[in-house]
Amino acid sequence: MSTHTEHQAPQGREPLDVNDPRLTRFDIVREGARRDDIEIVHYEPQVLPGTKAERRLTRVVAGFFLITGLAATAFLAIYIWWPWQYAPGRGGDKFYTPLLGATLGIALLAVGFGILTWGKKLLPKEVSIQDRHEGAVDADGRTITGQTMLYMADELGVKRRPLLGISLLAGLAPVAAVAAAPLVGGLISQPHKNNQMFTTGFATPEGGQRIRLVREDGRPVRPADISTGGQLTVFPGIEHGVSNRHADSPTLLIHLRDSDAQESRRANERVGHGDYMWGNYAAFSKICTHAGCPASLFEQQTNRLLCPCHQSQFLITDNARPVFGPASRRLPQLPIEVDSEGFFVAKSDYTETVGPDFWERP
């Protein structure tokens, strides 16, 4: 059935009697569309019933659906029987996820292509035109609704009885605050509790011993443990010192070459850190002053420390001054020495704020 009707204005058209037995089903469909201001102006089957083309397309669509069935079955079989438990080395389990994804993907793609072929090739093509009815604003409707709203306001009489409105507002405002209070009050947390933003794990406890510098496995560090030009990440030798509970404390202990150490000492004296180094050893906070990533790439030749997150570079021999990138502040230096047993200790906590910058940092 191919129709090509003239586009006609639906206004002033007598609605069809849809119970008329002479009407075809399509006539009723078109009448329904017309009642929604839609004119089906072009309706044309793409394949004629009983043709070779129709049989061929039907086979194609059916083929797609069968592929879906096969692939989905394969998915289930693999899901159940394929060895999936992780085993080191190159085992069959390495193919488990790819096989699941491939079979599921093929199943879904095939059903998708099947439906698309069905819709795009087998169903009649049509062009319908629907009116937007946008230009014609329902002016009466606007007036009626507007007046109704105003009438409602009149009925409430807030204008005549202003006390009602004021007291309602006065009553509701605290209610809104009541709703917000538990949320804000529960979440809020004092950032300067125990002076936590300005101290690290290296802070010497009241009357206690100075904190040792330890490795990741908790062993203390001797000067001989680091070769010249080498560096080591060290932590405060306290309970949980090597954990995220002291995320501000990781420190880089660097053994500088003689010439670099001299330069470094001069730079330290300029900023009043004359006694922060011990011999040729210097310790700087590993937490970047920019965004808090560990500045962990140390270039021995240039004595530069690079933060891999945003490429801030710090010149270690110039008291870790930022020389490139977005960081604006030196890495704080930890004053160190060696205790009577020959292990590195922190003379005191960091004297500057460690970590990314914030408003009230002095």
Next chain:
Amino acid sequence: MKRRKFDLAATPGKAAVGVDDRFQVATPLRRLLNKVFPDHWSFLLGEIALFSFIVLLLTGVFLTFFYEPAMTEVVYDGSYAPLQGTPMSAAYASSLDLSFDVRGGLVMRQMHHWAALLFMAAIVVHMLRVFFTGAFRKPRETNWIIGSLLFWVGFLAGFTGYSLPDDGLSGTGLRIASAIMLSIPVIGSWLTSSIFGGEFPGTIIISRFFIAHVLLIPGLLLALISAHLGLVFKQKHTQWPGPGRTNGNVVGERMFPRYALKQGGFFMVVFGVIALLGGLFQINPIWLFGPYEAWVVSAASQPDWYVMFLDGSTRLMPAWQINIPIGDGYVIPPLFWPTVVLPGILVGLSTMYPFLEARHLKDRKSHNLLQRPRDVPARTAVGAMAVAFYIVLTLSGANDVIADKFQISLNAMTWAGRVGLLIAPPLAYYITYRLCLGLQQHDREVLAHGVETGIIRRLPDGRFVEVHQPLSAANGHADGHGELDYVGWVVPKKMNRLGALGPAVRGFFYPIEKPVEAPVSPGHPPVEPRGERAEIGSGETRH
């Protein structure tokens, strides 16, 4: 006793009548079935985002059955041997279990991640389509704002999502996020401390991110997406100009059955592509990154692609620190500008754009017809400028990888990004503007003089000219044919578009139908009907 006859064929009809008696749905349903949708491939980009979102919900629910949002320290004893015995958070351990000890868990996790990447990509591409075709103009400004919000809410969904595994990479991202919040003047430290429940990292952030990621943000996304679709439905889709298409109508297909069938098929295709990606292409191999430790990071730590532009802006920002010498002294760190102020400006500019443009053009009309980008050179050029800005930032987000792979100095890459960020957008504006004008001019030229045929003719005086095929009938114009007006739609520029190509014969190995008669093309004389073909029998001659 008389048995009532049970007529199976009449059951659906009876049930339908029963339903309509109670709910009166027949007429509204007819309106829905009949609704006309215009069709164009570019209208399907937003659907990809919608379908990805559905996949995200499906796979996400699966993941919540196994993921444990806790930062309690545990010692890993799952089947991934290289990490056995490592202390880590319960969140990371359960993410590893999802990948190694839950059957089919890895493919679900990877599908979830790929769907998220696709969701954001589809949003961006859809947004570009809407922008460059002017689909955001009145009456659709609200939907444009909802769409821009969807990008930022999707951004939050993505960030909270990839923070949940608590692996080395996501912990670093979380650390940077805390530094960004810290950098906000006055309230920074209070905000960070309140969100993290104390000093970074604290012990609560993963559970808070979890509830945000699985309840609050998806709820917001769902609400925004529903409003977005509802408005598309209510305001009816825009359409390209073309024959019979006006500002007051919609020309296309009724929703059922063909349009709906195509949508359903397309959903399955998107779903299938995500399944293939999730199975065949590894994404976020968290077991390689190890648990998050504040002192460990590796080079080439990149966030998901849609976050990279902020990473890039952070890298390019010069170290400009503002000191405020009052009392003990206060600081505005350089991190504040590229990560808080810049996104704020971007949100403001993108949401306000429809109003800015309408105000600038003094345009208060409703527009339901789309514009070709070339026809609005200023807007297209502004869009190209924004795209150039975004691309420079995104590339800068990977500048360490580029520097490494192409053996370029890292500092040179940073400087290239800084300079590029200032130069590329204006350059893109100028080039795009000129391109648009050139394309416009060519359209007019073809309308006035016709399509190039490629046929060179020698004139009696020895000159060579190319024959043009006019697009309109002769009317005594100087060239011998009339001039056509540009109507805002594609102008045919090749003879093939005018039907000069021979008729297509359908079929794979052999024709499945009788070839259609060649249309009479304006460039060629009508094709002679082919002689009847008969099968060639053995040894017989044709008669």
